Amino acid sequence: MTTFSVWAPSVSPVRLWLSGDILDMERGDDGWWRLDVPSAGPGTDYAYVLPSFERPLPDPRSRWQPQGVHEASRVYDQSAFPWTDQAWTGRQLPGAILYELHIGTFTPAGTFDAAIERLDHLVSLGVDMVELLPVNSFNGTYNWGYDGVAWFAPHEAYGGPDALKRFVDAAHARGLGVLLDVVYNHFGPSGAYAPSFGPYLHVAASNPWGAAINLDGPQSDEVREYIIDNALMWLGDYHVDGLRLDAVHAFVDRNAITLLEQLAVEVSSLSAHVGRPLTLIAESDLNDARLITPREAGGYGLQAQWDDDVHHALHTLLTGERQGYYGDFGSLSCLATVLEGAFYHADTWSSFRQRRHGRPVNRSLIPGHRFVAYLQDHDQIGNRAAGDRLSALISPGLLKVGATLLLTSPFTPMLFMGEEWAASTPWQFFTSHPEPSLAAAVRDGRRREFGEHGWDTADVPDPQDPATFERSKLDWEEPDKAGHAEILDLYRRLIALRKSRADLSDPWLSKVEVWHGDRYVVMRRGSCAVAANLSASPQTVSLREAPRSVLLATSDGVALQRDRITLPAETAAVVAYR
Incomplete structure (x- = not known):
């Protein structure tokens, strides 16, 4: 027997469309409409009929949308999948290396099953946890995933629910954890039917992506349960190891116990179970x-947060860019501040915001592994006009310096797919909205936004052009080619070194010491130090103590002289004092 149920507190009547038949449902005092149907097993198509709509609508909690977000839902048996990861004990965040990828562009086929074939590459790289950009259903065939509307249903073009489970199962078999990016701050612009059933949207608040979700208004308790149930579904039914919560600063939540706190409590309970x-x-x-x-x-009790300040400090030093929110960054003192204290803006003036911003980090209380740091991510690449990667902006020498500083930092390092071999493919903003008016609005809006920030709009690719999507796919022939293989080798050696030296994975910020001079910086990590020369000329740098050996160098010609090290141009080295 299948019990069909949907929350629609202010709609009457609600009827069930079941493979062409229309059946009456019964309303409970809690605003839920229910109906038991003995003959409706897995694979049955269904939808709900509301008085104000000419056609049936998909279930807001649908687990399977095989024909797209506008069509009928399909009954899915969550318990039928033959899991093989019964011995999986998980991966903790401390000490982990994360790897962010987008299923649609990670491989030529762009599916969960195709991504499985590349998991061994991640294992050989030294990755511990894979972070997937959003995979819940959105309208169209491909986009970044942040336009999701069927939050409970894995996107069919990627392979649907069983294929996601195969991916997670295969990752666990290789010792890889899986994190999933989820978006709870807005619905996408097409196919969001949940607000037709109930007050899912905030009556007076919005964010840059549309109407805010109702987290603190009338009947918001049920909306919050909708989100929590979704999170627990991914973690429980799909065996996912964690969630990345998109743009929580956009939540409008004035409850004494916020959604984030409530979610942290529920997830910790599930973890214990x-x-x-x-x-x-x-x-x-x-x-x-x-x-x-x-x-x-x-505190709220979350395990980590992304740290854009680390990215901005590294990016501006390596590229020299200072536009927009990069304006306050770019100095070696700024880099030293973030390496020692995680945030640059910590109750300090932000010229971009024209106000004070942030709060200082208690370095004795908050370990560095709770800050996810990165040289590149989907936003910082894809939200550039041409979607150009760091490897297209700077020399190979500086690219190696940046990788060394990231992977020896006290934070949890995250790589963006292809970064490890300096992929030449861009990662651009792409959409496939079927509606011509929406497609035009996205295209024109993006060009207008970049034009207002001084970019040449001719450099902005059309998000709706299929070529924009195709250009963004990784080229898996590159890792073995000259200019790419040596970067991949360096990433592998850096990750192996981080895992072999306890001081390089030690997360305590209070034990990090940084000093710097003219285009050089030194970061002391216990018995190790990382020295980086960002200039175009050789430099001799003080290490303040005579090291025993050089553990890794990004180029030849590094030399030790007692407590000093000579670094060729655009070179970094890791030394051991004992």
């Missing part, structure tokens, strides 16, 4: 470590 670590990572623009402060210390 399944016997493996479950990780919540926030993307936040607030520079407020209360998100990742333990609940016992008065």
